[in-house]
Amino acid sequence: MADLRNNFVGIKSPNPFWLASAPPTDKAYNVERAFKAGWGGVVWKTLGEAGPPIVNVNGPRYGALYGADRRLLGFNNIELITDRDLQTNLREIKQVKMNWPDRAMIVSIMVPCDEESWKAILPVVEETGADGIELNFGCPHGMSERGMGAAVGQVPEYIEMVVRWCKQYSRMPVITKLTPNVTDIRKPARAAKAGGTDAVSLINTINSIISVDLDNFSPQPSIDGRGSHGGYCGPAAKPIALHMVAEIARDAETYGMPISGIGGVTTWRDAAEFMALGAGNVQVCTAAMTYGFKIVEEMISGLSNWMDEKGHATLDDFAGRAVRNVSDWQYLNLNYIAKARIDQDLCISCGRCHIVCEDTSHQAIMKEKDGKRHFEVLDNECVGCNLCVSVCPVEDCITMEQLAPGSIDERTGRIVTGDYANWTTHPNNPMAKPVAEPAE
Amino acid sequence: MAEGLFKEGVAAGRLAPSQYADNFSDLHPPLIRHEALVEADRCYFCYDAPCLNACPTSIDIPLFIREISTGNPLGAAETIFEQNILGGMCARVCPTEQLCEEACVRMEAEGKPVKIGLLQRYATDIAMEEEKQFFTRAPETGKQVAVVGAGPAGLAAAHRLAMHGHTVTILDAREKAGGLNEYGIASYKSTNDFAQAEVDYVTAIGGITIRTGQILGEHFSLADLTRDHDAVFLGLGLGGVNALRAEGEAAEGVENAVDFIAELRQATDLASLPIGRRVVVIGGGMTAIDAAVQAKLLGADEVTIAYRRGKENMNASEFEQDLAASKGVNIRHWMAPVRVISENGKVIGIELEHTTLVDGSLKGTGDRALVAADQVFKAIGQTLATDGEGLILAGGKIEVDAEGKTSMAKVWAGGDCATGGDDLTVTAVAEGRDAAESIHRMLMS
Numbered sequence: 001m002a003d004l005r006n007n008f009v010g011i012k013s014p015n016p017f018w019l020a021s022a023p024p025t026d027k028a029y030n031v032e033r034a035f036k037a038g039w040g041g042v043v044w045k046t047l048g049e050a051g052p053p054i055v056n057v058n059g060p061r062y063g064a065l066y067g068a069d070r071r072l073l074g075f076n077n078i079e080l081i082t083d084r085d086l087q088t089n090l091r092e093i094k095q096v097k098m099n100w101p102d103r104a105m106i107v108s109i110m111v112p113c114d115e116e117s118w119k120a121i122l123p124v125v126e127e128t129g130a131d132g133i134e135l136n137f138g139c140p141h142g143m144s145e146r147g148m149g150a151a152v153g154q155v156p157e158y159i160e161m162v163v164r165w166c167k168q169y170s171r172m173p174v175i176t177k178l179t180p181n182v183t184d185i186r187k188p189a190r191a192a193k194a195g196g197t198d199a200v201s202l203i204n205t206i207n208s209i210i211s212v213d214l215d216n217f218s219p220q221p222s223i224d225g226r227g228s229h230g231g232y233c234g235p236a237a238k239p240i241a242l243h244m245v246a247e248i249a250r251d252a253e254t255y256g257m258p259i260s261g262i263g264g265v266t267t268w269r270d271a272a273e274f275m276a277l278g279a280g281n282v283q284v285c286t287a288a289m290t291y292g293f294k295i296v297e298e299m300i301s302g303l304s305n306w307m308d309e310k311g312h313a314t315l316d317d318f319a320g321r322a323v324r325n326v327s328d329w330q331y332l333n334l335n336y337i338a339k340a341r342i343d344q345d346l347c348i349s350c351g352r353c354h355i356v357c358e359d360t361s362h363q364a365i366m367k368e369k370d371g372k373r374h375f376e377v378l379d380n381e382c383v384g385c386n387l388c389v390s391v392c393p394v395e396d397c398i399t400m401e402q403l404a405p406g407s408i409d410e411r412t413g414r415i416v417t418g419d420y421a422n423w424t425t426h427p428n429n430p431m432a433k434p435v436a437e438p439a440e
Numbered sequence: 441m442a443e444g445l446f447k448e449g450v451a452a453g454r455l456a457p458s459q460y461a462d463n464f465s466d467l468h469p470p471l472i473r474h475e476a477l478v479e480a481d482r483c484y485f486c487y488d489a490p491c492l493n494a495c496p497t498s499i500d501i502p503l504f505i506r507e508i509s510t511g512n513p514l515g516a517a518e519t520i521f522e523q524n525i526l527g528g529m530c531a532r533v534c535p536t537e538q539l540c541e542e543a544c545v546r547m548e549a550e551g552k553p554v555k556i557g558l559l560q561r562y563a564t565d566i567a568m569e570e571e572k573q574f575f576t577r578a579p580e581t582g583k584q585v586a587v588v589g590a591g592p593a594g595l596a597a598a599h600r601l602a603m604h605g606h607t608v609t610i611l612d613a614r615e616k617a618g619g620l621n622e623y624g625i626a627s628y629k630s631t632n633d634f635a636q637a638e639v640d641y642v643t644a645i646g647g648i649t650i651r652t653g654q655i656l657g658e659h660f661s662l663a664d665l666t667r668d669h670d671a672v673f674l675g676l677g678l679g680g681v682n683a684l685r686a687e688g689e690a691a692e693g694v695e696n697a698v699d700f701i702a703e704l705r706q707a708t709d710l711a712s713l714p715i716g717r718r719v720v721v722i723g724g725g726m727t728a729i730d731a732a733v734q735a736k737l738l739g740a741d742e743v744t745i746a747y748r749r750g751k752e753n754m755n756a757s758e759f760e761q762d763l764a765a766s767k768g769v770n771i772r773h774w775m776a777p778v779r780v781i782s783e784n785g786k787v788i789g790i791e792l793e794h795t796t797l798v799d800g801s802l803k804g805t806g807d808r809a810l811v812a813a814d815q816v817f818k819a820i821g822q823t824l825a826t827d828g829e830g831l832i833l834a835g836g837k838i839e840v841d842a843e844g845k846t847s848m849a850k851v852w853a854g855g856d857c858a859t860g861g862d863d864l865t866v867t868a869v870a871e872g873r874d875a876a877e878s879i880h881r882m883l884m885s
Contacts, residue, residue, distance in 0.1 A: 068481035348548040351487030367488065393484050394549065 002307035003314045004300060006040060006104075008280045009173045009198040009258050011131040013040035013104040016271065016315055017299050020262050020283035021045050021108035021134060021177075024293075026082055028092035032099070037293035038300060041104025043175075043201075043283060046081035046136045047089055049111040049121060054083045060221035063210035065236060074236035075286045076210040078221060078228050080142045081110050086124075094128040105129075106175065110136040110148050113158055115165050122170040132173035135162060135197075137188070138204020140181050140231045150204070153179035156191030163195025175260060178202040178244075185244040186251045193254050200248065201260035201283060203241045205231025234286040238264030242277055249278025249323045266295075268302030275315065276322035330423040337409050337416050338384035338400040340364075340377045346397035349373055353388035353398060361387050380410040445739055449786075450693065450814050452714040454739025460710040463737040467628040467763075468532075468558060476562040480509035482554045486545055491556060494543035496861070496870045497524035501540055505559055517567030518574040520560055525599045525873075526592050528568055528638050529621050530866045531561035532629050535726075535757040539866070568641050577647055578605035583883045586611065586669040590650055591619020592865045593675030593855025595642050596872030597879075601673075602647035604880045609669075611654035619677055620856075621865065623702035626730035628737070630705075662829035666850050671879045674838060674846070674853035675872055678863075679825030684722060684818055686790075688780035693787035697721060697731035697819035704734055716814030718742045720790050722777050723819030725755035731817045732769045743769045744811055748776035748795050748802060776804060780816060789813050824857055834859050844875030852879055 006016040018041040019025050019034055026045040034042060048054055056079055065074030082089060097105045107130045111117040125133060136143075137153030144151040152158045159176065166174045176192035178185065180203035192200050207229050211220045219227025241263020248254050261279030265271050266287040274282050287295055312318045342353065342365075354365040354375050364381035365388060368374050377388075384400060392398045403409055405418025425432050444454040455463070471479065483505040491501045500519050507516035520527035534540075536557040544553035567574075583606045587594045590612035598608040616622050618635040625635075643650065654660060656676060665672045681696045683689065693716070707713050715738040721728045724747035736743045745764065747754060750773050754761060764771060772792075779791040789812045793804040823836055832839045832847035837859045844852040854871030861867040 069478055348545040349486075349490065350484045350545045351489075352484065355487035373488075373490070 002304045002312060004040075004304060004307075006281050006315060008104070008260065009132065009175070011041070011104045011106070011173060012102070013281070014102060015040035015296075015300055016275065016281035016303075017296050018042060018104060018106070018260070018281060018283045019288060020285040021106075021136065022285040022289070023079065024285060024288050027084065027089075028096050031092075031096050034288075034293050034296075035096075035100045035103050038296045039103070039293065040281075041106065041131075043106040043108050043134050044089070044093055044130075046108040046110045046139070047086055047121070047125070048081050049117055050086045053085055054080045056080055056083050057223050059223040063220045063230065065210055065234070072286070072290050073234060074208075074210065074232060075234040075289070076205070076208045076230035076232045078141050078230040081108075081136065081139065090124055090128055093125075093130055097129045097131075104131050106132045106134050108134045108136050108177070110139065110143060113147055113152055113162065118162060118165045119169050122166060122172075126170055126172055130172065132175060132198070133166065133170065134175040134177050134201060135166060136177055136204075137162075138177045138179035138202075140179060140205055140207050141229055150179040150181055153177075153188055153204070154182055156187045159188050159191040160195035163192050163197045167196040173198040175199045175201050177204055177262075179204045180240060180244055180263075181207050185247050186254065189248045189251065189254045189257070193257055197257075199258035199260060199280070200254075201262055202248070203237070203244055203263045205233045206237055206240065208232030233264065234290075235264045235266050235270075238266075238270060242273060245274060245279055246277045246323065246326045249320065250326050266290075268299045268306065271299060272303060272306060272318070273322075275319050277326070278320045278323045280319060281315075332422060333420050334423065334426060335417055335419055335421045337403045339379050339382045339403060340384065340386070340388050340398055341401050342375055342377060342388075342398050343396070344374075344376075346394050347375060348394055348397075349375065350393060351375060352391045352393070356387055356391050361385060382411065446717065446741060448717055448814075450714045450716045453711045454715065455711070457711055460738075464627045464631070464710060464734075466631050467626075468561075470565060471555070471558050471562045473562075476508055476513075476559060479555050479559055480505050482546065483509070484545060490543035490545060491540035491554075494539045495523075496539070496864065496867045497527075497530070497873070498870075499523045499527065499540075499560070501556055501560075504563060505554065505556070508559055508563055513563045513566045514570070514572055516559075516563035517572070520564055521567070521574055523873075524866065524869050525596055525642055526621075526638060526865065526869045527560055528564040528641070529592070529630065529635065530869065531557050531564055532634070533621075533625055534866050535759065535864065537759045538757050568637065571641075571644075573641075573644055575599075575603050575645055577602055577645060580607070580647075581605040581883065583607065583670045584609070584668070585671045585673065585879060585883075586665040587673045587675060588612075588656055588665070589619055589675035589677055589855070589857070590614075590617035590639065590652070591675055591677050591855060591868065592621060593677075593857075593868035593872035593875075594619065594673065595639065596869040597673045597675060597852075597854065597876040598648045598872075599642050599645060600873050600876035601879060602645050604876070604884075606647070606670075606880070606883065608648045610648060610650045611656070611660065612650065612652050613655040613676075613679070615652055617650045617652060619675075623705055624698060624727070625705070626701065626734055627705055628734075657826050657829065662831070662848075662851065666848070670850070670883055672851045673844075673872070673875055673879065674851065674857060675855040675868065676826070677856045678822035680823035681818060682821045682823060684777050684780070684820065686777040686780055688782055689816075689818075691780050691782035691787045692785050693782075693814060694780055694816045694818065697723065697727050697817040698822065700817055701727065701730055701734065704738075710738065713738060715740050718812050719744070719815045719817065720811055720813040721745045721817045721819055722790075723747065723817075723821070724749065724753065725819060725821070726757075726760060727822075728817075728819035729756045729760040729764050729769075731819055733764050733767050735815070735817070736767045736769055740815075742812075744813075745769060745771045746775040746777065746790075746792050746811070747771065747773050750774060775809070776802075777816075778804070778808065781810070787813055787816055790816055822856070840875075843878035844871055845878065 004015040021043040025042045061079040067073045139149030143149040176197040261274030262283040504516040504519040541553035587610045621635040719735040721732040775792040781789040794807040838853040852875040855868035
């Protein structure tokens with residue numbers, strides 16, 4: 001039985017599944033339910049400074065992007081940080097941590113970008129007995145208009161400055177949460193490291209307008225006929241998050257810095273992928289907000305069974321294993337040649353592979369053979385692009401298969417050498433070097 | 441409970457009054473919006489879709505389902521009606537399990553096709569309820585076309601001809617237009633007077649006059665029509681019924697299944713319709729099933745279908761056979777009628793003989809069985825009710841070419857009365873539509 005216990009910058013939890021700072025972690029009632037359901041930890045919804053609480057809109061806060069059968073693929077929100085009184089939150093955090101000593105309790109914080117504000121809040125959070133803090137430098141809407149959240153996260157110098165204050169005025173581990181609404185995610189990550197952060201977490205939500213009401217032409221969620229941009233998350237955001245996590249994991253300056261992976265984690269597979277790309281654990285929000293807390297049971301069971309099957313005894317056994325395989329395009333092996341193969345027994349003859357290849361790609365899939373409906377790859381046209389695999393409704397019906405060295409690529413007429421060769425030495429590259437640089 | 445349930449002989453009111461409405465309600469209740477959206481999401485939008493190719497009217501099924509899924513049911517209805525102006529009735533009566541749904545790739549994938557028929561009904565119902573018309577007439581051409589028969593073939597032909605600007609007169613023998621849609625389909629397949637609503641919807645394009653009670657060979661002749669019109673389309677169906685060729689079939693209680701079905705469809709009070717306690721239906725097609733199931737639904741105690749060949753030879757679809765079985769109809773294969781037994785001129789039973797194939801031809805085995813019956817319905821096929829009025833016939837039907845042209849100049853034919861194609865509503869629509877296009881080409885050349 002795989003050991004799912006997680007140790008993230010010294011913070012221990014029975015499994016690597018935390019709930020991200022968001023509505024599910026706004027109060028004791030929800031967090032107690034989450035812990036009962038089996039979640040390893042929570043990041044309490046972001047606290048602001050003492051004083052009159054934040055005000056939220058009183059109309060819709062969320063909008064959804066649907067897939068087939070109204071499956072929620074993407075989600076956005078215009079909710080702000082907690083709108084509950086600071087003292088109430090602190091009291092509840094302390095009580096819940098006492099009730100659940102084995103679970104991770106992280107407190108998310110966002111206060112104005114001045115030293116006094118941070119100096120004021122850190123001790124009162126520390127007094128709760130929480131295991132650590134997460135700096136909300138990511139919230140892209142509302143708070144950012146007031147110089148907080150993403151407004152800080154988009155300026156590396158501010159990140160470094162605030163992280164430094166937090167390390168100076170608190171003994172708690174600091175996790176710096178990054179916004180994806182930047183050009184190069186490595187810059188804020190490097191700044192957080194320079195400030196002394198213990199870890200980064202990412203991604204926060206992405207700037208988004210989820211949809212437009214075509215009756216009144218209001219962006220949604222619509223507040224009295226108007227809409228504001230919101231923060232986008234959910235399964236559709238996962239690829240963006242994976243890329244950013246990987247960029248930080250493989251960056252020379254931040255290599256080895258602990259990462260808490262966030263962004264569309266919905267199943268154990270998503271979690272395993274984030275962790276393989278360098279995340280030490282994952283945080284979940286949208287999936288819980290879509291299905292409730294029970295989904296963690298599937299995540300625990302699925303991850304555990306997969307680890308057993310693959311012989312990974314602990315999380316560390318596979319954590320970061322994919323990082324070394326993330327490469328710049330220029331180092332990809334141009335002599336690796338694959339062709340699509342259609343399993344005729346699995347094929348249901350929908351013809352989608354044919355029409356997408358015919359209309360939009362390489363005219364490499366025939367539609368009939370001997371006068372009958374039949375879909376088969378033409379090796380002399382197939383460039384191995386994977387479009388057909390991507391659109392096929394039947395799993396494993398179309399696969400990409402590598403041409404063995406020595407065989408002939410019918411498209412080019414050349415023999416497959418099996419030698420590694422990349423763009424850096426390719427004759428078509430005006431910048432080509434005489435000897436190939438090895439992949440990193 | 442109904443005290444008449446076990447009344448001997450032929451009697452009305454076998455069921456409690458409320459049960460009739462239950463028994464004859466919609467066989468497949470329409471999809472609500474949510475169900476339609478869930479089902480539409482199952483469509484893969486196949487290339488050169490097998491369902492489309494399996495549809496006799498070539499409705500662009502993937503396109504109309506995609507239109508439903510994007511919240512555009514009127515667009516879906518237009519896609520359907522472009523190919524099949526009787527798409528509403530076809531959605532109800534098509535044997536989809538043998539046509540589009542059998543071809544659906546999800547049959548191959550998981551044995552459960554997209555419910556194409558119900559989706560088609562969803563879209564067409566919305567358009568018809570909104571009285572949304574998608575087609576307008578071309579400028580009047582001044583050409584006159586006569587259409588004989590206001591059934592699926594005739595209506596489809598008339599609509600297409602009117603659309604092209606021709607003036608159409610439909611002559612129909614019955615009191616009401618609609619043909620088999622009105623008179624020949626089980627009640628639970630076409631509820632709420634849908635056939636008449638569809639006639640109104642189709643003719644709303646304008647340029648179509650329907651004259652009912654006009655019988656070919658009695659009130660007018662084909663020669664009259666060709667003399668007074670630029671073209672004639674014959675879609676008169678099969679008005680005659682094959683005889684059993686069994687001894688004693690003149691007995692009281694031996695009836696044509698099509699008459700029983702028509703009478704039931706036209707009845708205002710089902711409780712007043714007499715039905716036998718024991719009913720035998722002879723035949724193996726849709727008509728036999730419709731008659732047998734409805735006999736059962738009217739409260740008949742024992743209903744038996746006797747078919748002279750095997751299950752695999754039945755013209756009724758497997759779904760229809762299962763439907764009959766689920767309603768308690770006993771289907772007996774390889775049994776042919778030999779003799780109707782009567783007492784005081786009324787049928788009391790039928791003698792059947794087991795059959796078998798000998799060198800490919802059907803032979804009686806000599807082994808016989810007596811089945812008690814108060815009513816015997818004949819459903820062994822219909823015949824052309826005209827001598828052809830000079831047209832060349834083939835196999836008892838009006839001979840036509842691929843475009844629906846008959847042996848006579850200016851005369852086209854389609855639907856059940858003509859050669860070619862299965863005797864299905866949807867096939868009749870396709871033939872009527874295509875003949876109209878052929879007529880139009882001739883008229884405009």
